[in-house]
Amino acid sequence: MLIICLECDPGSASKRLNDLVRALAATGHQVLQIEARSDCTNRRASIHFYCQDSHMTQVTNTPYEALEVGQTASYSKTVEERDIQLFAAMSGDHNPVHLDAEYAAKTMFKERIAHGMFSGALISAAVACELPGPGTIYIGQQMTFLKPVKLGDTLTVRLEILEKLPKFRVRIATRVFNQNDELVVDGEAEILAPRKQQTVDLTVLPEITFG
Amino acid sequence: MLIICLECDPGSASKRLNDLVRALAATGHQVLQIEARSDCTNRRASIHFYCQDSHMTQVTNTPYEALEVGQTASYSKTVEERDIQLFAAMSGDHNPVHLDAEYAAKTMFKERIAHGMFSGALISAAVACELPGPGTIYIGQQMTFLKPVKLGDTLTVRLEILEKLPKFRVRIATRVFNQNDELVVDGEAEILAPRKQQTVDLTVLPEITFG
Numbered sequence: 001m002l003i004i005c006l007e008c009d010p011g012s013a014s015k016r017l018n019d020l021v022r023a024l025a026a027t028g029h030q031v032l033q034i035e036a037r038s039d040c041t042n043r044r045a046s047i048h049f050y051c052q053d054s055h056m057t058q059v060t061n062t063p064y065e066a067l068e069v070g071q072t073a074s075y076s077k078t079v080e081e082r083d084i085q086l087f088a089a090m091s092g093d094h095n096p097v098h099l100d101a102e103y104a105a106k107t108m109f110k111e112r113i114a115h116g117m118f119s120g121a122l123i124s125a126a127v128a129c130e131l132p133g134p135g136t137i138y139i140g141q142q143m144t145f146l147k148p149v150k151l152g153d154t155l156t157v158r159l160e161i162l163e164k165l166p167k168f169r170v171r172i173a174t175r176v177f178n179q180n181d182e183l184v185v186d187g188e189a190e191i192l193a194p195r196k197q198q199t200v201d202l203t204v205l206p207e208i209t210f211g
Numbered sequence: 212m213l214i215i216c217l218e219c220d221p222g223s224a225s226k227r228l229n230d231l232v233r234a235l236a237a238t239g240h241q242v243l244q245i246e247a248r249s250d251c252t253n254r255r256a257s258i259h260f261y262c263q264d265s266h267m268t269q270v271t272n273t274p275y276e277a278l279e280v281g282q283t284a285s286y287s288k289t290v291e292e293r294d295i296q297l298f299a300a301m302s303g304d305h306n307p308v309h310l311d312a313e314y315a316a317k318t319m320f321k322e323r324i325a326h327g328m329f330s331g332a333l334i335s336a337a338v339a340c341e342l343p344g345p346g347t348i349y350i351g352q353q354m355t356f357l358k359p360v361k362l363g364d365t366l367t368v369r370l371e372i373l374e375k376l377p378k379f380r381v382r383i384a385t386r387v388f389n390q391n392d393e394l395v396v397d398g399e400a401e402i403l404a405p406r407k408q409q410t411v412d413l414t415v416l417p418e419i420t421f422g
Binding site for chain 2: 057075077083085086087088089090091092093094095096097098099100103115116117118120121122123124125128129134138139140141142143144145200201202203204205206207208209210211
Protein backbone atom coordinates (compact mmCIF):
# COMPACT_ATOMS: atom_id res chain seq x y z
CA MET A 1 0.00 0.00 0.00
CA LEU A 2 1.14 3.49 -0.85
CA ILE A 3 -0.36 6.71 0.51
CA ILE A 4 0.04 9.99 -1.33
CA CYS A 5 -1.29 13.44 -0.47
CA LEU A 6 -2.44 15.77 -3.21
CA GLU A 7 -3.70 19.31 -3.17
CA CYS A 8 -7.46 19.52 -2.98
CA ASP A 9 -7.98 20.57 -6.59
CA PRO A 10 -10.16 18.08 -8.47
CA GLY A 11 -8.75 18.89 -11.92
CA SER A 12 -5.09 18.74 -11.05
CA ALA A 13 -5.65 15.82 -8.61
CA SER A 14 -7.29 13.75 -11.33
CA LYS A 15 -4.44 14.40 -13.77
CA ARG A 16 -1.81 13.60 -11.13
CA LEU A 17 -3.69 10.45 -10.17
CA ASN A 18 -3.65 9.19 -13.75
CA ASP A 19 0.06 9.99 -14.02
CA LEU A 20 0.71 8.04 -10.81
CA VAL A 21 -1.26 4.97 -11.91
CA ARG A 22 0.71 4.97 -15.16
CA ALA A 23 4.00 5.38 -13.29
CA LEU A 24 3.13 2.50 -10.94
CA ALA A 25 2.21 0.26 -13.89
CA ALA A 26 5.53 1.08 -15.55
CA THR A 27 7.37 -0.17 -12.44
CA GLY A 28 5.51 -3.49 -12.39
CA HIS A 29 2.78 -2.58 -9.87
CA GLN A 30 -0.80 -3.35 -10.73
CA VAL A 31 -3.20 -0.95 -8.98
CA LEU A 32 -5.98 -3.12 -7.52
CA GLN A 33 -7.97 -0.48 -5.66
CA ILE A 34 -7.88 3.28 -5.07
CA GLU A 35 -9.41 4.92 -2.03
CA ALA A 36 -9.58 8.73 -1.90
CA ARG A 37 -10.22 10.70 1.29
CA SER A 38 -10.47 14.48 1.06
CA ASP A 39 -9.72 16.95 3.82
CA CYS A 40 -10.58 20.27 2.22
CA THR A 41 -10.03 22.26 5.43
CA ASN A 42 -6.37 21.53 5.12
CA ARG A 43 -6.50 21.46 1.30
CA ARG A 44 -5.28 17.87 1.32
CA ALA A 45 -6.62 14.66 -0.15
CA SER A 46 -5.07 11.33 0.71
CA ILE A 47 -5.14 8.69 -1.98
CA HIS A 48 -4.53 5.08 -0.96
CA PHE A 49 -3.31 2.85 -3.75
CA TYR A 50 -3.64 -0.87 -3.02
CA CYS A 51 -1.04 -2.32 -5.31
CA GLN A 52 0.05 -5.78 -6.21
CA ASP A 53 3.70 -6.05 -7.02
CA SER A 54 3.96 -8.22 -10.09
CA HIS A 55 7.25 -9.59 -8.75
CA MET A 56 5.39 -11.09 -5.79
CA THR A 57 3.13 -13.25 -7.94
CA GLN A 58 5.74 -15.81 -8.94
CA VAL A 59 5.91 -19.16 -7.16
CA THR A 60 8.58 -21.85 -7.49
CA ASN A 61 7.62 -25.45 -6.71
CA THR A 62 9.56 -28.23 -4.97
CA PRO A 63 9.79 -31.23 -7.31
CA TYR A 64 9.51 -34.86 -6.14
CA GLU A 65 13.26 -35.48 -5.94
CA ALA A 66 13.81 -32.44 -3.68
CA LEU A 67 11.00 -33.33 -1.24
CA GLU A 68 12.12 -34.77 2.09
CA VAL A 69 10.12 -36.58 4.78
CA GLY A 70 9.62 -34.14 7.66
CA GLN A 71 9.75 -31.05 5.41
CA THR A 72 7.12 -28.47 6.44
CA ALA A 73 5.37 -25.40 5.08
CA SER A 74 2.48 -23.23 6.23
CA TYR A 75 -0.21 -21.00 4.73
CA SER A 76 -2.32 -18.53 6.73
CA LYS A 77 -5.52 -16.64 6.09
CA THR A 78 -7.96 -14.67 8.23
CA VAL A 79 -11.60 -15.61 7.58
CA GLU A 80 -13.35 -12.43 6.46
CA GLU A 81 -16.97 -11.67 5.68
CA ARG A 82 -15.99 -11.53 2.03
CA ASP A 83 -14.51 -15.07 2.10
CA ILE A 84 -17.71 -16.56 3.50
CA GLN A 85 -19.77 -14.76 0.86
CA LEU A 86 -17.41 -15.92 -1.91
CA PHE A 87 -17.65 -19.52 -0.67
CA ALA A 88 -21.45 -19.30 -0.54
CA ALA A 89 -21.67 -17.83 -4.06
CA MET A 90 -19.25 -20.40 -5.50
CA SER A 91 -20.70 -23.52 -3.83
CA GLY A 92 -24.36 -22.48 -3.67
CA ASP A 93 -24.49 -23.16 0.10
CA HIS A 94 -26.43 -20.14 1.42
CA ASN A 95 -27.23 -21.62 4.84
CA PRO A 96 -27.92 -18.78 7.31
CA VAL A 97 -25.57 -20.22 9.98
CA HIS A 98 -22.76 -18.92 7.75
CA LEU A 99 -24.33 -15.70 6.47
CA ASP A 100 -26.94 -14.39 8.92
CA ALA A 101 -25.65 -13.15 12.31
CA GLU A 102 -29.13 -13.02 13.88
CA TYR A 103 -29.92 -16.62 12.87
CA ALA A 104 -26.46 -17.88 13.90
CA ALA A 105 -26.82 -16.33 17.39
CA LYS A 106 -29.69 -18.78 18.07
CA THR A 107 -27.69 -21.88 17.08
CA MET A 108 -25.32 -23.98 19.20
CA PHE A 109 -22.44 -22.00 17.65
CA LYS A 110 -23.78 -18.66 19.04
CA GLU A 111 -22.24 -16.78 16.10
CA ARG A 112 -21.55 -17.14 12.38
CA ILE A 113 -19.21 -19.96 11.35
CA ALA A 114 -17.28 -20.55 8.13
CA HIS A 115 -18.35 -23.40 5.85
CA GLY A 116 -16.41 -26.52 6.95
CA MET A 117 -15.02 -27.00 3.47
CA PHE A 118 -13.54 -23.48 3.57
CA SER A 119 -10.69 -25.11 5.51
CA GLY A 120 -10.51 -27.72 2.73
CA ALA A 121 -10.08 -24.92 0.18
CA LEU A 122 -7.21 -23.47 2.23
CA ILE A 123 -5.55 -26.90 2.49
CA SER A 124 -5.74 -27.29 -1.29
CA ALA A 125 -4.30 -23.78 -1.77
CA ALA A 126 -1.44 -24.57 0.64
CA VAL A 127 -0.55 -27.73 -1.29
CA ALA A 128 -0.92 -26.02 -4.69
CA CYS A 129 0.98 -22.83 -3.80
CA GLU A 130 3.44 -23.74 -1.02
CA LEU A 131 4.44 -27.42 -0.81
CA PRO A 132 5.01 -28.95 -3.32
CA GLY A 133 3.44 -25.98 -5.20
CA PRO A 134 2.56 -25.47 -8.89
CA GLY A 135 2.34 -28.65 -10.97
CA THR A 136 1.07 -30.77 -8.05
CA ILE A 137 -1.82 -33.10 -8.93
CA TYR A 138 -4.34 -33.92 -6.21
CA ILE A 139 -5.06 -37.64 -5.75
CA GLY A 140 -6.95 -37.62 -2.47
CA GLN A 141 -7.78 -35.71 0.68
CA GLN A 142 -9.10 -36.87 4.02
CA MET A 143 -10.32 -34.35 6.60
CA THR A 144 -11.71 -34.54 10.13
CA PHE A 145 -13.50 -31.41 11.31
CA LEU A 146 -12.75 -30.95 15.02
CA LYS A 147 -13.81 -27.41 15.95
CA PRO A 148 -15.95 -24.72 14.30
CA VAL A 149 -14.20 -21.84 12.52
CA LYS A 150 -15.61 -18.40 13.35
CA LEU A 151 -15.69 -15.22 11.28
CA GLY A 152 -12.45 -13.34 12.10
CA ASP A 153 -10.45 -16.46 13.01
CA THR A 154 -6.96 -16.66 11.53
CA LEU A 155 -6.33 -20.13 10.15
CA THR A 156 -2.91 -21.62 9.52
CA VAL A 157 -2.55 -24.74 7.40
CA ARG A 158 0.55 -26.68 8.47
CA LEU A 159 1.85 -29.18 5.94
CA GLU A 160 4.39 -31.92 6.61
CA ILE A 161 5.74 -34.46 4.14
CA LEU A 162 4.91 -37.88 5.65
CA GLU A 163 6.01 -40.36 3.02
CA LYS A 164 7.47 -40.50 -0.48
CA LEU A 165 5.86 -43.33 -2.45
CA PRO A 166 6.80 -44.73 -5.88
CA LYS A 167 5.71 -43.03 -9.11
CA PHE A 168 5.91 -39.47 -7.69
CA ARG A 169 3.16 -40.11 -5.11
CA VAL A 170 3.55 -38.33 -1.77
CA ARG A 171 1.55 -38.35 1.47
CA ILE A 172 1.29 -35.01 3.27
CA ALA A 173 -0.14 -34.22 6.74
CA THR A 174 -2.62 -31.35 6.34
CA ARG A 175 -3.54 -29.84 9.70
CA VAL A 176 -5.39 -26.55 10.20
CA PHE A 177 -4.96 -24.49 13.38
CA ASN A 178 -6.74 -21.35 14.57
CA GLN A 179 -5.15 -18.28 16.19
CA ASN A 180 -5.29 -20.03 19.60
CA ASP A 181 -3.23 -22.90 18.20
CA GLU A 182 -6.25 -25.22 18.44
CA LEU A 183 -6.41 -27.96 15.80
CA VAL A 184 -9.63 -27.27 13.87
CA VAL A 185 -9.14 -29.72 10.99
CA ASP A 186 -6.91 -32.78 10.97
CA GLY A 187 -6.20 -34.69 7.79
CA GLU A 188 -3.95 -36.01 5.11
CA ALA A 189 -3.47 -35.43 1.38
CA GLU A 190 -2.11 -37.75 -1.26
CA ILE A 191 -0.66 -36.02 -4.29
CA LEU A 192 1.42 -36.55 -7.42
CA ALA A 193 4.43 -34.27 -6.94
CA PRO A 194 5.79 -32.20 -9.83
CA ARG A 195 8.53 -34.00 -11.78
CA LYS A 196 10.47 -30.85 -12.59
CA GLN A 197 11.19 -27.60 -10.83
CA GLN A 198 9.31 -24.72 -12.37
CA THR A 199 8.48 -21.10 -11.56
CA VAL A 200 5.02 -19.92 -12.56
CA ASP A 201 3.40 -16.50 -12.67
CA LEU A 202 0.27 -16.59 -10.53
CA THR A 203 -2.68 -15.02 -12.35
CA VAL A 204 -3.97 -11.63 -11.15
CA LEU A 205 -7.76 -11.75 -10.75
CA PRO A 206 -10.15 -8.99 -11.81
CA GLU A 207 -11.35 -6.92 -8.85
CA ILE A 208 -14.41 -8.41 -7.15
CA THR A 209 -17.01 -6.07 -5.61
CA PHE A 210 -20.12 -6.82 -3.55
CA GLY A 211 -23.53 -5.20 -3.50
CA MET B 212 -34.73 -15.75 -16.54
CA LEU B 213 -37.16 -13.43 -18.26
CA ILE B 214 -36.51 -11.59 -21.52
CA ILE B 215 -38.44 -8.45 -22.40
CA CYS B 216 -38.16 -6.23 -25.48
CA LEU B 217 -38.58 -2.49 -25.13
CA GLU B 218 -38.61 0.33 -27.62
CA CYS B 219 -35.19 1.88 -28.04
CA ASP B 220 -36.03 5.09 -26.19
CA PRO B 221 -33.77 5.59 -23.16
CA GLY B 222 -36.26 7.70 -21.19
CA SER B 223 -39.29 5.49 -21.60
CA ALA B 224 -37.17 2.32 -21.38
CA SER B 225 -35.76 3.38 -18.02
CA LYS B 226 -39.22 4.13 -16.61
CA ARG B 227 -40.62 0.82 -17.88
CA LEU B 228 -37.61 -1.02 -16.47
CA ASN B 229 -38.19 0.42 -13.00
CA ASP B 230 -41.89 -0.47 -13.24
CA LEU B 231 -40.97 -4.05 -14.19
CA VAL B 232 -38.45 -4.50 -11.36
CA ARG B 233 -41.12 -3.26 -8.91
CA ALA B 234 -43.72 -5.60 -10.42
CA LEU B 235 -41.32 -8.55 -10.15
CA ALA B 236 -40.53 -7.71 -6.51
CA ALA B 237 -44.26 -7.55 -5.74
CA THR B 238 -44.66 -11.13 -7.03
CA GLY B 239 -41.85 -12.45 -4.81
CA HIS B 240 -39.01 -12.32 -7.37
CA GLN B 241 -35.74 -10.76 -6.40
CA VAL B 242 -33.92 -9.33 -9.44
CA LEU B 243 -30.30 -10.49 -9.13
CA GLN B 244 -28.88 -9.14 -12.38
CA ILE B 245 -30.06 -7.13 -15.38
CA GLU B 246 -28.40 -7.37 -18.78
CA ALA B 247 -29.42 -4.90 -21.49
CA ARG B 248 -28.64 -5.40 -25.18
CA SER B 249 -29.70 -2.70 -27.62
CA ASP B 250 -30.43 -3.20 -31.29
CA CYS B 251 -31.15 0.33 -32.48
CA THR B 252 -31.44 -0.67 -36.14
CA ASN B 253 -34.63 -2.49 -35.27
CA ARG B 254 -35.49 -0.02 -32.48
CA ARG B 255 -35.44 -2.83 -29.93
CA ALA B 256 -33.56 -3.42 -26.69
CA SER B 257 -33.69 -6.78 -24.97
CA ILE B 258 -33.46 -6.74 -21.20
CA HIS B 259 -32.58 -9.98 -19.44
CA PHE B 260 -33.69 -10.17 -15.83
CA TYR B 261 -32.00 -12.89 -13.80
CA CYS B 262 -34.43 -13.49 -11.00
CA GLN B 263 -34.48 -15.52 -7.86
CA ASP B 264 -37.89 -16.68 -6.77
CA SER B 265 -38.09 -15.94 -3.06
CA HIS B 266 -40.20 -19.08 -2.64
CA MET B 267 -37.18 -21.15 -3.72
CA THR B 268 -34.96 -19.93 -0.90
CA GLN B 269 -36.46 -22.09 1.83
CA VAL B 270 -35.02 -25.53 2.53
CA THR B 271 -36.40 -28.24 4.82
CA ASN B 272 -33.95 -30.78 6.26
CA THR B 273 -34.33 -34.52 6.86
CA PRO B 274 -33.65 -35.25 10.56
CA TYR B 275 -31.78 -38.35 11.79
CA GLU B 276 -34.90 -40.41 12.55
CA ALA B 277 -36.28 -39.89 9.00
CA LEU B 278 -33.04 -40.84 7.22
CA GLU B 279 -32.99 -44.31 5.65
CA VAL B 280 -30.06 -46.36 4.37
CA GLY B 281 -30.16 -46.22 0.55
CA GLN B 282 -31.86 -42.81 0.48
CA THR B 283 -30.37 -40.60 -2.27
CA ALA B 284 -30.23 -36.95 -3.31
CA SER B 285 -28.33 -34.99 -5.95
CA TYR B 286 -27.02 -31.47 -6.51
CA SER B 287 -25.82 -30.12 -9.87
CA LYS B 288 -23.79 -27.13 -10.99
CA THR B 289 -22.06 -26.09 -14.20
CA VAL B 290 -18.49 -24.88 -13.67
CA GLU B 291 -18.38 -21.33 -14.96
CA GLU B 292 -15.52 -18.86 -15.33
CA ARG B 293 -16.99 -16.96 -12.41
CA ASP B 294 -16.88 -20.02 -10.12
CA ILE B 295 -13.18 -20.61 -10.78
CA GLN B 296 -12.43 -16.93 -10.09
CA LEU B 297 -14.49 -17.01 -6.88
CA PHE B 298 -12.66 -20.13 -5.70
CA ALA B 299 -9.28 -18.52 -6.49
CA ALA B 300 -10.20 -15.30 -4.66
CA MET B 301 -11.54 -17.16 -1.62
CA SER B 302 -8.73 -19.73 -1.25
CA GLY B 303 -5.83 -17.64 -2.56
CA ASP B 304 -4.89 -20.34 -5.11
CA HIS B 305 -4.17 -18.28 -8.26
CA ASN B 306 -2.37 -21.04 -10.15
CA PRO B 307 -2.55 -20.30 -13.90
CA VAL B 308 -3.69 -23.84 -14.80
CA HIS B 309 -7.08 -22.74 -13.41
CA LEU B 310 -7.15 -19.12 -14.60
CA ASP B 311 -4.95 -18.65 -17.69
CA ALA B 312 -6.14 -20.38 -20.90
CA GLU B 313 -2.82 -19.83 -22.71
CA TYR B 314 -0.81 -21.38 -19.87
CA ALA B 315 -3.26 -24.26 -19.39
CA ALA B 316 -3.08 -25.15 -23.13
CA LYS B 317 0.61 -26.10 -22.62
CA THR B 318 -0.09 -28.43 -19.66
CA MET B 319 -1.09 -32.13 -19.70
CA PHE B 320 -4.70 -30.98 -19.26
CA LYS B 321 -4.64 -28.99 -22.58
CA GLU B 322 -7.20 -26.55 -21.18
CA ARG B 323 -8.21 -24.81 -17.95
CA ILE B 324 -9.33 -27.06 -15.08
CA ALA B 325 -11.29 -26.32 -11.92
CA HIS B 326 -9.50 -26.44 -8.57
CA GLY B 327 -9.84 -30.04 -7.27
CA MET B 328 -11.41 -28.83 -4.04
CA PHE B 329 -14.15 -27.07 -6.03
CA SER B 330 -15.78 -30.52 -6.15
CA GLY B 331 -15.29 -30.69 -2.37
CA ALA B 332 -17.18 -27.41 -2.01
CA LEU B 333 -20.06 -28.82 -4.08
CA ILE B 334 -20.14 -32.00 -1.96
CA SER B 335 -20.36 -29.90 1.21
CA ALA B 336 -23.15 -27.78 -0.33
CA ALA B 337 -25.06 -30.94 -1.32
CA VAL B 338 -24.87 -32.29 2.23
CA ALA B 339 -25.72 -28.91 3.80
CA CYS B 340 -28.59 -28.04 1.45
CA GLU B 341 -30.04 -31.35 0.18
CA LEU B 342 -29.43 -34.39 2.39
CA PRO B 343 -29.69 -34.15 5.36
CA GLY B 344 -29.74 -30.34 4.79
CA PRO B 345 -29.68 -27.42 7.26
CA GLY B 346 -28.51 -28.25 10.78
CA THR B 347 -26.09 -30.95 9.59
CA ILE B 348 -22.66 -30.85 11.26
CA TYR B 349 -19.66 -32.04 9.27
CA ILE B 350 -17.44 -34.58 11.08
CA GLY B 351 -15.28 -35.79 8.22
CA GLN B 352 -14.84 -36.04 4.47
CA GLN B 353 -12.70 -38.33 2.36
CA MET B 354 -12.23 -37.68 -1.36
CA THR B 355 -10.38 -39.39 -4.20
CA PHE B 356 -9.86 -37.21 -7.27
CA LEU B 357 -10.18 -39.44 -10.35
CA LYS B 358 -10.51 -37.14 -13.37
CA PRO B 359 -9.92 -33.43 -14.04
CA VAL B 360 -12.93 -31.09 -14.14
CA LYS B 361 -12.93 -28.68 -17.08
CA LEU B 362 -14.43 -25.21 -17.38
CA GLY B 363 -17.99 -25.72 -18.69
CA ASP B 364 -18.41 -29.22 -17.23
CA THR B 365 -21.69 -29.87 -15.44
CA LEU B 366 -21.05 -31.66 -12.17
CA THR B 367 -23.64 -33.69 -10.28
CA VAL B 368 -23.01 -34.70 -6.67
CA ARG B 369 -24.87 -37.93 -5.90
CA LEU B 370 -25.40 -38.64 -2.22
CA GLU B 371 -26.49 -41.95 -0.73
CA ILE B 372 -27.05 -42.74 2.95
CA LEU B 373 -24.69 -45.66 3.70
CA GLU B 374 -25.08 -46.23 7.42
CA LYS B 375 -26.84 -44.81 10.46
CA LEU B 376 -24.54 -44.91 13.48
CA PRO B 377 -25.31 -44.17 17.16
CA LYS B 378 -25.49 -40.61 18.51
CA PHE B 379 -26.89 -39.11 15.25
CA ARG B 380 -23.79 -39.98 13.24
CA VAL B 381 -24.37 -40.94 9.60
CA ARG B 382 -22.07 -42.13 6.79
CA ILE B 383 -22.93 -40.80 3.32
CA ALA B 384 -21.45 -41.78 -0.07
CA THR B 385 -20.44 -38.56 -1.85
CA ARG B 386 -19.73 -39.19 -5.53
CA VAL B 387 -19.31 -36.48 -8.18
CA PHE B 388 -20.06 -37.18 -11.87
CA ASN B 389 -19.55 -35.01 -14.95
CA GLN B 390 -22.00 -34.53 -17.86
CA ASN B 391 -20.67 -37.73 -19.49
CA ASP B 392 -21.57 -39.70 -16.35
CA GLU B 393 -17.87 -40.21 -15.57
CA LEU B 394 -17.00 -40.43 -11.87
CA VAL B 395 -14.65 -37.49 -11.24
CA VAL B 396 -14.52 -37.62 -7.42
CA ASP B 397 -15.32 -40.62 -5.23
CA GLY B 398 -15.65 -40.29 -1.49
CA GLU B 399 -17.53 -40.48 1.74
CA ALA B 400 -18.74 -38.02 4.37
CA GLU B 401 -19.41 -38.56 8.04
CA ILE B 402 -21.85 -36.12 9.58
CA LEU B 403 -23.99 -35.43 12.65
CA ALA B 404 -27.54 -35.39 11.33
CA PRO B 405 -30.02 -32.76 12.54
CA ARG B 406 -32.09 -33.94 15.53
CA LYS B 407 -35.22 -32.07 14.53
CA GLN B 408 -36.92 -31.22 11.29
CA GLN B 409 -36.60 -27.53 10.46
CA THR B 410 -37.20 -25.22 7.53
CA VAL B 411 -34.71 -22.40 7.07
CA ASP B 412 -34.65 -19.33 4.85
CA LEU B 413 -31.47 -19.42 2.80
CA THR B 414 -29.70 -16.05 2.86
CA VAL B 415 -29.72 -13.94 -0.32
CA LEU B 416 -26.19 -12.72 -1.09
CA PRO B 417 -25.30 -9.22 -2.28
CA GLU B 418 -24.60 -9.09 -6.01
CA ILE B 419 -20.97 -9.91 -6.87
CA THR B 420 -19.36 -8.20 -9.87
CA PHE B 421 -15.97 -8.68 -11.48
CA GLY B 422 -13.56 -6.20 -13.03
